[in-house]
Amino acid sequence: MPPINYEFPFCVVTKNSKQTKKYAQRSHLDKFHWLVLSHKDQGLYCKYCALFATGSGGGVQTNTPLKRLVKQPLKAFDDLLGEKGSLLTHQRNKYHQMSVEAGKSFLLNYHKPDLNVANQVCKQRIVQIKENRDRLRPIVSTIILCGRQNISLRGHRDDGNTSLNYDENEQNSIVANQEGNFRALLRFRIESGDSILRQHLETANSNATYISKTVQNELIDTCKDFIQEVILNRIKEAKLFSIIFDETTDISHTEQLSLSFRYFYNGVINEDFLTFCNAYEMIHIEDARTERRLTGVALSRIVEDLCFKFDIDLAWCVGIGTDSCSVMASETKGAVHELSKKATNAKRCPCNNHILNNSLAKSSKVTPCRNASTTMRKVVAFANASAKRHKVFEEELEGMAVQGICETRWVERHDGHLQFQGNNLVKMCNALHRITTWQDSKTASDAQCLRHVLCSSEFIIASVCLNDVLGTTVSLSRFLQTSSIDLKRATDAMKDTIHILKQKRTESDSVFQQLFSESKEIAEQLDVEIRLPRIVPRQKHRENNQQGQSAEEYFRKSIYIPLLDSIIVDLEERLSPEVLSLFQLGVFLPKTEYSEVDLVAVRETVKIYQKLLHSPHVSIVLSEFQLWVTKWKREVESGNKLPEFLPQIIEQCDTDLYPNIRVLLQILATLPVSAATAERSFSTLRRLKTWLRSNMGEERLTGLALLNIHKKIPVNVDDIISKFGKTKQRRLNFVI
Numbered sequence: 001m002p003p004i005n006y007e008f009p010f011c012v013v014t015k016n017s018k019q020t021k022k023y024a025q026r027s028h029l030d031k032f033h034w035l036v037l038s039h040k041d042q043g044l045y046c047k048y049c050a051l052f053a054t055g056s057g058g059g060v061q062t063n064t065p066l067k068r069l070v071k072q073p074l075k076a077f078d079d080l081l082g083e084k085g086s087l088l089t090h091q092r093n094k095y096h097q098m099s100v101e102a103g104k105s106f107l108l109n110y111h112k113p114d115l116n117v118a119n120q121v122c123k124q125r126i127v128q129i130k131e132n133r134d135r136l137r138p139i140v141s142t143i144i145l146c147g148r149q150n151i152s153l154r155g156h157r158d159d160g161n162t163s164l165n166y167d168e169n170e171q172n173s174i175v176a177n178q179e180g181n182f183r184a185l186l187r188f189r190i191e192s193g194d195s196i197l198r199q200h201l202e203t204a205n206s207n208a209t210y211i212s213k214t215v216q217n218e219l220i221d222t223c224k225d226f227i228q229e230v231i232l233n234r235i236k237e238a239k240l241f242s243i244i245f246d247e248t249t250d251i252s253h254t255e256q257l258s259l260s261f262r263y264f265y266n267g268v269i270n271e272d273f274l275t276f277c278n279a280y281e282m283i284h285i286e287d288a289r290t291e292r293r294l295t296g297v298a299l300s301r302i303v304e305d306l307c308f309k310f311d312i313d314l315a316w317c318v319g320i321g322t323d324s325c326s327v328m329a330s331e332t333k334g335a336v337h338e339l340s341k342k343a344t345n346a347k348r349c350p351c352n353n354h355i356l357n358n359s360l361a362k363s364s365k366v367t368p369c370r371n372a373s374t375t376m377r378k379v380v381a382f383a384n385a386s387a388k389r390h391k392v393f394e395e396e397l398e399g400m401a402v403q404g405i406c407e408t409r410w411v412e413r414h415d416g417h418l419q420f421q422g423n424n425l426v427k428m429c430n431a432l433h434r435i436t437t438w439q440d441s442k443t444a445s446d447a448q449c450l451r452h453v454l455c456s457s458e459f460i461i462a463s464v465c466l467n468d469v470l471g472t473t474v475s476l477s478r479f480l481q482t483s484s485i486d487l488k489r490a491t492d493a494m495k496d497t498i499h500i501l502k503q504k505r506t507e508s509d510s511v512f513q514q515l516f517s518e519s520k521e522i523a524e525q526l527d528v529e530i531r532l533p534r535i536v537p538r539q540k541h542r543e544n545n546q547q548g549q550s551a552e553e554y555f556r557k558s559i560y561i562p563l564l565d566s567i568i569v570d571l572e573e574r575l576s577p578e579v580l581s582l583f584q585l586g587v588f589l590p591k592t593e594y595s596e597v598d599l600v601a602v603r604e605t606v607k608i609y610q611k612l613l614h615s616p617h618v619s620i621v622l623s624e625f626q627l628w629v630t631k632w633k634r635e636v637e638s639g640n641k642l643p644e645f646l647p648q649i650i651e652q653c654d655t656d657l658y659p660n661i662r663v664l665l666q667i668l669a670t671l672p673v674s675a676a677t678a679e680r681s682f683s684t685l686r687r688l689k690t691w692l693r694s695n696m697g698e699e700r701l702t703g704l705a706l707l708n709i710h711k712k713i714p715v716n717v718d719d720i721i722s723k724f725g726k727t728k729q730r731r732l733n734f735v736i
Contacts, residue, residue: 001029002037003313005344009042013078022078032087034100043073046090052102053095066095113736125733132732133721135200139210140717140724142185143219147707150687155180158213186211208731217700222724223715224703230713231261231272232310238263240612240663240670241312242319242349243339244271245303246678247279247294250685252694255279255294258681259306262321262483264669267647271483271677273709276685276702277306296327300338317343318612321672323354345611351675352490353480356473359570366562372462375453376420379428380404382450389435389443396431397424418474421467422518426525429454457523457530461555464519465563468511472500481676486646488586490673498571505564512556585668588625588661590642590649592633599625606660609667614659621660628653628661684708 002008010023024044029035036047049070068074069090080087090096146153156178190198201209235241244260257279262271280292282302307314320336320343322328328335329350336348383393383402393402403416420428432454435447453459476497480490504511516530523530532551549557587594587601602625603618610616632642643649646669653662684705689696696704707715725734 002026002039004315005313008037009075009077011075011077024077024080028080028087032091034091034096035087038073041073043075044077045069045073046096046099048099048103049090049096052099052106126736129733129736132734133718134196135204135732136210136721136724136734137717138189138194138197139186139215140219140720142182142189143216144223144707144715144717144720145185146182147220147223147704148711150684150704150708151181152693153180153182153216154213155183158183182216183211205731210732217697218727219720219724220703220707221699222720222727224699224706226715226720226723227706227710227713228274228310231274231710232312234265234270234272235261235263235312238265238666238670239316240264240318240666241316242321242670242672243303243307243317243343243346244321244672244675244678245299245335246323246675246682247299248682248685250689250694251691252689256682256685257282257299257302258678258685259303260677260681262319262670262672262677264647264650264666267651269484269486269647269669271672273677273681273684273705274310275306276681276698276705277302278698294327296330296333296335297338299327299335300342303335303339304342314339314343315345316612317346318609318667319349319671320346321349321351321675323351323675324358345609347671349487349672351672352494353477353674353676355571356477356480356494359567360470360473365566366559368458368462368559369466369563372459372466373417375450375459376417376463377404379420379432379450379454380416382446383431392434393428393431396427396434398427400424402428415474417463417466417470420463422522423525425454425460425463425522429526455523455526455528457528457551457555458533458559460519460522460526460528460530461516462559464515464522465560468504468515468560469501469563469567472504473497480674483677485673486669487671487673488589488646488668494571498568501564501568501571505561505568508556508561508564512560513552515560516552516555585664585671588628588664588668589646590632590635591629592636592642594625594629605664609664612667613663624658624661628658681705681709 008024008026010021012019013022024037028044029037034046034048036045037043038045046069049066053066053070065071068086074086076086079085082088143153145151158180186197186201190201201211204210240263242262244262245257247255247257250256255278256276258273259275259277260271260273262269264270279294279299279302282305283292283294283298284301304314320339322336326334329348331337340346340348380402383389384404390402394400400419403419429451432447432451436444436451438444438447476493479485479493520530530551532554584601584605587598587605591598599622602622606613606616606618606621613621615621636642643652646665650662650665650669653665655662685701688704688708689701721734724730
């Protein structure tokens with residue numbers, strides 16, 4: 001059945017010199033159960049006759065070739081109904097009735113194979129099929145194990161028969177040494193006593209062992225289809241969903257697009273990765289007339305094509321989660337803007353982790369902080385440039401490794417800066433001091449230069465200020481990467497963080513006094529003194545060039561206050577009005593009383609999501625809201641606490657009593673908080689597609705990624721064997 005907002009095909013009919021459009025309608029499909037619509041051919045078919053009717057059988061002599069509704073689509077929609085209409089005429093044909101009987105008989109045998117005449121006559125066939133399934137079971141289990149644990153399957157030689165016995169003196173041991181993990185694990189199973197697998201590999205024909213790389217790909221593809229089917233069924237049962245997508249370049253210079261979905265199912269908020277795809281291969285021809293470019297329009301069409309492929313109706317999409325780059329977020333040609341033309345109920349939900357990371361990057365506008373971050377990167381690069389240097393730092397830091405400061409990994413930005421705080425800074429200076437005594441003049445000179453910068457007053461103050469701010473935001477960064485949090489909790493956490501930063505700004509005198517004392521303690525351990533930099537009457541590159549102020553006052557005005565101001569202002573600017581408008585959904589969270597402001601928020605929310613509600617009338621939703629508030633007031637008066645987490649609230653929202661409020665709460669739970677799920681899929685991609693496995697195809701890559709990511713989705717071996725046996729004709733029968 002086509003989706004709700006599907007545009008049905010039409011034909012143009014000329015009558016009395018006037019042209020009119022006659023459409024195929026959904027009511028036609030509902031009335032005639034055998035009728036289906038072909039999106040590709042833009043016409044109607046009889047699903048039974050197209051599959052089971054012979055090449056001829058029409059006409060009075062029953063020898064006329066069958067065309068309309070059978071071999072060719074019916075595109076004349078002006079005369080479908082009525083006694084002489086095309087549909088009723090076709091339904092009365094004898095070949096149609098015979099095709100319907102053949103189709104129903106096929107379905108009966110498919111669902112109840114024991115009724116099949118061949119199975120009833122030949123009991124030996126059933127015994128043979130069970131034996132074949134037992135033979136394939138250890139092979140499938142081994143492939144699933146490799147996928148779950150991210151173990152590469154193939155080796156240099158994975159063709160032909162495998163050697164069951166390993167002997168260093170035998171020639172076949174050379175071949176065995178070049179085989180991959182998959183065949184090695186099969187051999188290990190045999191050595192552990194798997195007699196069925198041994199018998200299979202010893203007795204099976206060379207073209208029916210089912211251990212070749214081709215069968216590996218087919219079984220991995222079957223596992224992929226199985227996991228995707230589970231996720232898609234959950235999405236369709238949840239009905240409402242959000243799309244999360246992003247793109248990256250892998251080791252083979254292929255542009256990979258990751259597609260994930262967020263939905264509320266069975267009382268839990270889920271964010272599930274679904275597939276990878278080669279973005280450049282899916283670009284439409286009209287989008288690549290001059291050159292292949294991943295524009296916002298091209299990305300949106302790729303996502304639309306993937307949703308159509310998986311039979312996902314974009315009318316039920318309520319949110320689109322991406323990062324904040326211009327290709328995604330542009331208001332004129334961005335991917336989100338273009339995709340929202342099809343997903344009309346979806347709202348843009350920018351990644352809050354990217355917002356926080358980009359705001360922290362704004363600290364580079366404060367010159368001392370920018371210089372301090374650059375120096376930290378140089379120290380990390382210097383320490384990790386050789387094993388000898390790394391060993392010195394490891395000894396001074398008591399076994400702790402020096403971490404890199406990554407621009408894109410959100411938590412690593414925090415951890416990379418925080419490792420330079422307090423005593424660790426002193427220990428790093430000690431490590432650099434040891435290196436200055438080495439015979440290598442260049443290494444010793446570089447170490448002396450870095451140590452000199454680390455011991456400067458500006459670096460010590462800037463690092464302490466950065467650690468103070470990043471220590472406030474590191475918990476938020478980790479919290480925003482949790483897939484189970486909802487948008488309201490994430491926004492509240494961001495607002496709380498901004499409030500704490502503003503409070504530090506208001507109380508900057510007392511807060512910085514403590515930070516300055518900490519800086520002086522570090523300076524004393526380094527045997528240096530916190531002092532003012534050289535100040536001249538005219539300055540261009542240093543803030544607050546006032547004379548006659550103390551070192552504490554100078555550094556507070558030139559480093560700490562500008563750092564707080566830049567981050568606070570940028571965070572507030574990035575919380576766009578469009579995103580803030582989504583927070584009106586929070587009005588439906590449990591409360592014991594409401595105000596006129598709450599009623600206004602309810603009215604505005606109904607206008608936004610009226611197409612998704614059971615009743616689009618504002619008065620009905622307002623009545624539900626008043627009843628909802630009364631319910632929680634009664635609960636509090638009875639001594640019960642208000643639930644804090646959204647899944648608990650939704651579970652206590654009765655579908656019959658509060659149908660519209662439940663939908664709105666489900667929307668709130670479905671709106672994405674960040675693009676962390678897409679980023680995590682890229683981490684899996686990099687572990688899977690290494691430089692040793694750079695030629696891996698898209699289907700195999702997606703299958704292995706799904707097995708590795710969705711470990712909580714059970715993959716039944718018997719179900720995989722059944723799906724594998726039904727995909728095409730096999731040399732061995734696996735299904736009854």
